[in-house]
Amino acid sequence: MFSNLEFFLIEALRSFRRGALMSVVSVVTITVALVIFGIFLLSVINLGNIVGMVSSKMDIAAYVDKDLSLETAGALQLEFSKIPGVEKVDFISRAEAWRDFKKELGSQLDLAAVIGENPLPHTFNVKVRTPDLLAQVAKKISEDKSVTEVRYSGKLISQIKSLVDAVRIGGAALVILISFATLLIVVNTIRLTVLARETDIYIMKLVGATNAFVKWPFIIEGVLIGVLGGLSSFLILKIAYDAVSFRLALALPFLPMVRDHFLLAVVYIVMIVGGTALGMLGAYISVSRVLKAEF
Amino acid sequence: MIELINVSKTYANGMDVLLNINLHIGKEEFVFIVGPSGAGKTTLMRLLYREEAPSSGKVIVDRVNVAELDTEQIPYLRRNIGVVFQDYKLLPKRTVFENVAFALRVTGAPRSTIRRKAMQSLELVGMLRRANAFPDELSGGEKQRSCIARAIVNNPPILLADEPTGNLDPTTSWDILQLLEKINKRNTTVLVATHNKNVVDDMKKRVVALESGRIIRDQQLGSYNV
Numbered sequence: 001m002f003s004n005l006e007f008f009l010i011e012a013l014r015s016f017r018r019g020a021l022m023s024v025v026s027v028v029t030i031t032v033a034l035v036i037f038g039i040f041l042l043s044v045i046n047l048g049n050i051v052g053m054v055s056s057k058m059d060i061a062a063y064v065d066k067d068l069s070l071e072t073a074g075a076l077q078l079e080f081s082k083i084p085g086v087e088k089v090d091f092i093s094r095a096e097a098w099r100d101f102k103k104e105l106g107s108q109l110d111l112a113a114v115i116g117e118n119p120l121p122h123t124f125n126v127k128v129r130t131p132d133l134l135a136q137v138a139k140k141i142s143e144d145k146s147v148t149e150v151r152y153s154g155k156l157i158s159q160i161k162s163l164v165d166a167v168r169i170g171g172a173a174l175v176i177l178i179s180f181a182t183l184l185i186v187v188n189t190i191r192l193t194v195l196a197r198e199t200d201i202y203i204m205k206l207v208g209a210t211n212a213f214v215k216w217p218f219i220i221e222g223v224l225i226g227v228l229g230g231l232s233s234f235l236i237l238k239i240a241y242d243a244v245s246f247r248l249a250l251a252l253p254f255l256p257m258v259r260d261h262f263l264l265a266v267v268y269i270v271m272i273v274g275g276t277a278l279g280m281l282g283a284y285i286s287v288s289r290v291l292k293a294e295f
Numbered sequence: 296m297i298e299l300i301n302v303s304k305t306y307a308n309g310m311d312v313l314l315n316i317n318l319h320i321g322k323e324e325f326v327f328i329v330g331p332s333g334a335g336k337t338t339l340m341r342l343l344y345r346e347e348a349p350s351s352g353k354v355i356v357d358r359v360n361v362a363e364l365d366t367e368q369i370p371y372l373r374r375n376i377g378v379v380f381q382d383y384k385l386l387p388k389r390t391v392f393e394n395v396a397f398a399l400r401v402t403g404a405p406r407s408t409i410r411r412k413a414m415q416s417l418e419l420v421g422m423l424r425r426a427n428a429f430p431d432e433l434s435g436g437e438k439q440r441s442c443i444a445r446a447i448v449n450n451p452p453i454l455l456a457d458e459p460t461g462n463l464d465p466t467t468s469w470d471i472l473q474l475l476e477k478i479n480k481r482n483t484t485v486l487v488a489t490h491n492k493n494v495v496d497d498m499k500k501r502v503v504a505l506e507s508g509r510i511i512r513d514q515q516l517g518s519y520n521v
Contacts, residue, residue, distance in 0.1 A: 209401035
């Protein structure tokens with residue numbers, strides 16, 4: 001088996017070099033497909049990241065009666081925190097709110113002199129675990145009779161979320177489509193290199209080579225093509241992504257892109273492994289088809 | 296060694312190439328298959344190494360009916376049959392030695408065995424001197440010798456030669472036939488399909504004549520014509 005492996009490797013390299021143009025075309029095909037594939041993965045990851053960030057800043061503001069006693073408020077805070085999906089409930093008394101409000105306006109205006117007494121209600125700030133639960137939790141809170149008003153930006157969140165879902169589903173469909181198209185192109189490209197070696201295959205079969213023996217050099221060649229395609233797509237994507245995310249971080253600091261995340265490593269590994277798999281599968285399918293049809 | 300029983304071969308287009316062939320070839324025989332082009336000589340040979348399967352009948356090679364062989368078993372049949380072609384079918388980008396070694400490589404033989412057997416084979420056909428030449432650099436006779444070296448490198452009990460002298464001048468043809476006879480004397484059954492009248496008449500071997508897919512004559516110490 002060891003001497004066979006050596007033979008397979010030598011044959012694969014020989015074929016790769018002999019069909020240099022075809023090999024380059026196959027490598028480029030895989031590279032292009034994987035770059036498109038990677039762009040989608042990175043987009044989905046970043047959109048997910050943005051949604052996570054935005055929704056973590058989203059909470060429900062519940063306003064209650066001015067006259068509510070602090071004890072009742074404490075009870076209410078406990079009650080709200082027991083609603084399923086609620087992560088945290090902060091109570092801001094009307095006195096606190098008034099103080100903050102005045103501080104914000106600063107010395108520009110002596111508000112107390114204009115308005116007189118504090119007009120603000122007590123407020124509960126309710127954080128929920130996931131944006132999906134916003135509406136449900138808000139409804140539950142508004143059912144309490146001491147609550148006068150409930151506010152949250154549910155619409156925006158659900159819009160962003162459905163956008164991300166659409167990108168995810170569309171992206172997944174596109175990724176499958178691109179993988180399939182790439183596979184077809186790779187199969188046909190490698191098929192040409194297989195057909196160029198028809199005589200070799202015929203002789204191999206004639207002197208008693210098994211099909212597996214004939215296939216191995218081609219599969220190794222396919223792996224070689226795939227690894228090269230995977231590596232170059234990884235390099236292209238990494239360099240481009242790092243440049244874009246760096247510039248975007250400067251231009252739009254409030255919208256940071258994912259950096260140094262383990263998901264990025266996953267995407268890059270998927271590129272290289274995916275390229276290898278594409279090359280190998282492409283070679284396997286094409287050599288099997290030629291063997292079946294011709295010999 | 297070889298036995299054909301009621302073998303017929305009809306192609307998909309309805310053309311009958313072989314009709315009810317019955318033929319027995321013993322161990323270590325030397326047999327000429329003669330007949331005009333299209334008589335079915337090549338098809339008969341291709342049935343033996345399962346390049347084609349018969350439409351009906353049995354093709355028995357070394358006690359095995361190769362007509363019923365599974366695809367996976369065909370390679371092992373072929374390691375026991377050497378084949379020589381009119382157009383040599385040498386791999387152009389490889390040296391003579393590499394071409395011969397190739398036939399051993401695909402059987403998974405260890406490297407030391409490959410070298411020893413390939414050298415022996417090349418010596419037998421008188422091509423040791425030219426072992427490092429490429430097929431382009433060889434004469435027709437040398438190419439055919441290389442092809443024969445490859446065919447016998449696995450020591451097959453059977454050697455098939457399909458028009459081995461088709462592209463060669465009379466003197467070279469004679470040399471090639473002498474070589475085939477030498478291989479036959481080394482306990483190999485040899486079948487030669489040819490329409491080279493001169494060599495058949497000179498060799499005085501068993502002659503099986505085909506015409507339109509039928510055996511019309513089977514004669515010991517025969518000649519090309521009756």
